[in-house]
Amino acid sequence: MLERTACGKIILFGEHAVVYGRPALAAPLSQIRARARVAARATKGVLIRALDLQREFEADAATDEPLAALARLTLAKLNASANLVLEIESAIPPASGLGSGAAVATAAARALAAYFGTEFTPAETAALVYETEKLYHGTPSGIDNTVIAYEQALCFTRKTPPQPNMIAPFRLARPFTLIIADTGVASPTKLAVGAVRRGWLENPARYEALFDEIAVLVAQAQDALARGEIDKVGALMTRNQRALEQLDVSSREIETLLKAGLRAGAWGGKLSGGGRGGNVIFAVAPRDAAQIERALWDAGARRVQTTEVTRDRPNF
Numbered sequence: 001m002l003e004r005t006a007c008g009k010i011i012l013f014g015e016h017a018v019v020y021g022r023p024a025l026a027a028p029l030s031q032i033r034a035r036a037r038v039a040a041r042a043t044k045g046v047l048i049r050a051l052d053l054q055r056e057f058e059a060d061a062a063t064d065e066p067l068a069a070l071a072r073l074t075l076a077k078l079n080a081s082a083n084l085v086l087e088i089e090s091a092i093p094p095a096s097g098l099g100s101g102a103a104v105a106t107a108a109a110r111a112l113a114a115y116f117g118t119e120f121t122p123a124e125t126a127a128l129v130y131e132t133e134k135l136y137h138g139t140p141s142g143i144d145n146t147v148i149a150y151e152q153a154l155c156f157t158r159k160t161p162p163q164p165n166m167i168a169p170f171r172l173a174r175p176f177t178l179i180i181a182d183t184g185v186a187s188p189t190k191l192a193v194g195a196v197r198r199g200w201l202e203n204p205a206r207y208e209a210l211f212d213e214i215a216v217l218v219a220q221a222q223d224a225l226a227r228g229e230i231d232k233v234g235a236l237m238t239r240n241q242r243a244l245e246q247l248d249v250s251s252r253e254i255e256t257l258l259k260a261g262l263r264a265g266a267w268g269g270k271l272s273g274g275g276r277g278g279n280v281i282f283a284v285a286p287r288d289a290a291q292i293e294r295a296l297w298d299a300g301a302r303r304v305q306t307t308e309v310t311r312d313r314p315n316f
């Protein structure tokens, strides 16, 4: 069976504000991946098997399934029709801010293209997946599908069409250690994004001011990352978290993990992604990582992993 994969992602700074045109910084999680496999079958059409969900459906019949839409859009782009099975498997926990929906769709688009002997550019993949992100999220900024398709740390700014979104690699003086702790609370991004939208509609001035505050933190974080001042990056994360709290997308579980990580010596931390559950990230000194990990497990984290945000080769 032919297989292609796609990475997960984290948002380092700027989630939610990015939906409203402010810049955000995101990085790939290359160790945690979604996989898609394609094989021919005798029956007509495309059968999608979502192995983790123990579900299967026909791409032509399941009109409201994002993956079915992705398969139809991808085949239309390839100008192809085929009888095949598309199997999906993912190590990225769903609804936890790590981009699982976009990763699964990216892996599927790549596997389908490979089946027809071709390969999409990262920009083509990002555009295809954005269409399915709309089904998952309602009003996605486009950051998830972009960082996953390029698999590179980048600064993303949403623009209003016909202007293209701005994407640029951000400068990182040196790799840094990041701990990711899962609250275990599944929280669909669509709901968190919808809640922020309602708040913004009710009180636009307050929300715009918070988005501006986050944009300033993103700019300061870019400076700190470019200088390799990771302790400062951590402190800025905690300030970004305070703004997210005011947007009402934090939660008791997030705050509990945050407090435990900070007390154990993390330079700073914040929720990552939609919030109201999902994952909390921490910038830490490598020598402190083990004790912080232990503290997070003790505070009730369902999964804790240490990773490195690296300076890698630009992909565009």
Ligand code: PMV
Binding pocket: 011, 014, 015, 016, 017, 018, 019, 096, 097, 098, 099, 100, 137, 139, 140, 141, 142, 143, 144, 189, 193, 272, 273, 274, 275
């Ligand atoms: O929860 P995730 O991993 O899908 O991240 C969403 C990031 C938001 O800024 C909250 C929404 C968006 O579309 O940018």
